[in-house]
Amino acid sequence: MRYGIVIFPSKPVQDEINAYRKRYDPHYSLIPPHVTLKEAFDADDEEIDKLITEMKHIANKTDPFTINVNKVSTFAPVTNTIYLKVEPIQELFDLAETMQSGKFPENQTYSYVPHITIAQKLSQDEYSDVYGSLSMKNIQFEDKIDRFHLLYQLDNDVWTVYESFVFGKEYV
């Protein structure tokens, strides 16, 4: 099965971000707004059971933290994805890094950039328009994070949550 690990911002933040994604992100209906910690990877049942134990340990070692978003950015020219830049904080890098080591498969191809995608797979013209208009907006928020989620992907590409990992609250 194909899994991924993400952080979901709180409902008010998800609602605000979805207003943009609805227009510009074809993945809008496949997954709620999220910060990816680990990109999609394959694991069988036995492997994922071991990783779940790892994720519980990781969650127990992590304290709740605050994320901040202050600006819109883009991965262009690599891809024309437009995203909300999550201010880089050690907690996010630590989580992402831990999930590339030990029992976890290594599947990170670019250096880790914490972000929330709001537009992707646009034509070049659309991209320029949308990036221009989104850059002018004052999108700012802070949000308290106290958990991450393990998701798996269905055949229709929708991601479903398999398990939540609440910081300091997991029984191993």
Next chain:
Amino acid sequence: MRYGIVIFPSKPVQDEINAYRKRYDPHYSLIPPHVTLKEAFDADDEEIDKLITEMKHIANKTDPFTINVNKVSTFAPVTNTIYLKVEPIQELFDLAETMQSGKFPENQTYSYVPHITIAQKLSQDEYSDVYGSLSMKNIQFEDKIDRFHLLYQLDNDVWTVYESFVFGKEYV
């Protein structure tokens, strides 16, 4: 915020069910295939924290169980919803009942019928056609259940998972 409590069947079962839902269920893109344990209810942050503790206790007291689906059924004439009938087993009734008592708000208006919706909000003509054709299909499966999920609803009506409760594995 608006919450709900559901069981998600395993991925192979979800994929099979989605093949029907895609055509007949307008909620297809709002939530993966599920067995509702407790219909949508409202709770503030303080209330939901208390209920989460309750749900951990409930999960810890529940052993994994097997659900079986053997036939298609309908809520007509009350609504023209078509569903997969989940064979009634005590574990499901116990879970649903517990979530109507104690600190949980009582919000069950009909007697509890464990089911997985595959078609709803059809016109009367569509309903007759679809029910006729689905009734002829041999939809049968069994599935192991070891957890339930607490979801909340976003402004766009999509349900996101807030927390998973794995039977016998929750730290309270």
